[in-house]
Amino acid sequence: MKDIELILGDALVWLEKIPENTVDLVLTDPPYFLDKLDDKWSHEEVLRAKSSVGTVKYLPVGMKFSPEQAVEFGKWFSSVAYKVFRILKPGGWFLSFSHPRLFHRLVCSTEDAGFWVRDIFLWIYTQNQPKAFSLEHFLDRTAFPPEVKEKLREELRAYKVPKVKSNYEPIMVAQKPPEGTLLENFAKYGVGLFNVKIKQGKGMFPSNIITTDSIDEVMDRYFLIEKPDRKEKGAFNDHPSVKPIKLLRFLIELTTKEKALVVDPFMGSGSTAIACKETGRRFIGIEINKHYYEIATRRLKEKVSLFE
Ligand SMILES: C[S@@+](CC[C@H](N)C(=O)[O-])C[C@H]1O[C@@H](n2cnc3c(N)ncnc32)[C@H](O)[C@@H]1O
Known part of the structure; x- marks a missing residue:
């Protein structure tokens, strides 16, 4: 296996090809089934959906509220959670970004698949358009x-x-139950504890509130993770939901050791791949959409050339 492997395909198929009990962390940002961003993302549809937000000819995309949405999402996510459970080592981590409107279902589906839900982190930011x-x-x-x-x-x-x-995203922090005590599990599998040498703000103990915007002195002191570098996304990257690399690095370094294996089944433009490259973790990423897969491949190539 290469240290970093990007796969073009359906996560629900490819997760089954990863051997069981081998992965330290699954870190992902799944499709939300809102704004047409379902599991069959079409780049054109997404762009159309984005450009229609703000025009009020009919109920604009993303502004319709459907009570079934969260239930449907939960059913779909359940199949993801069972597959993730199989590949994780005992004590391994399942971290998933979510949406304030859906995350209760995401968390319940994960718990139903056998995970222990340890925490919900909040990623807070100041910029967003009111909808x-x-x-x-x-x-x-x-x-x-x-x-x-x-x-x-x-x-x-x-x-x-x-x-x-909307000014926050919840991040579910779930764990596959360890084998024996946390200590026994860590000794055997090298996963299951948090690395608290990873600091936030001005050298503070890691917290479940994270911000990537400078807010004020107190918030910055306790919760700030370095702001995203404007260039990190890449000028060619038109993915609508790119996550800050520093935030992903924080989550990866908190939960895994160097050389750990990280999987992102919904890789998008490959931000988790870049964060793994930067922190010396191995990585498998899966993306169903060819356009986004190509963006991820290009971003990674540019990053790798910086390391060589
Ligand atoms: C929220 S985005 C991830 C964005 C990513 N965090 C980034 O920084 O670019 C979710 C991605 O999942 C992909 N996707 C949706 N259904 C999928 C499936 N069944 N298998 C693999 N990828 C899928 C979408 O095409 C989309 O790019």
């Missing part, structure tokens, strides 16, 4: 009497659909 929109322009299409319309029109200057600006 709540006004319903005022729908009033004219209603059959409400004129006096009701008038009253509502006034109120709808303030009231919008129930969506605040």
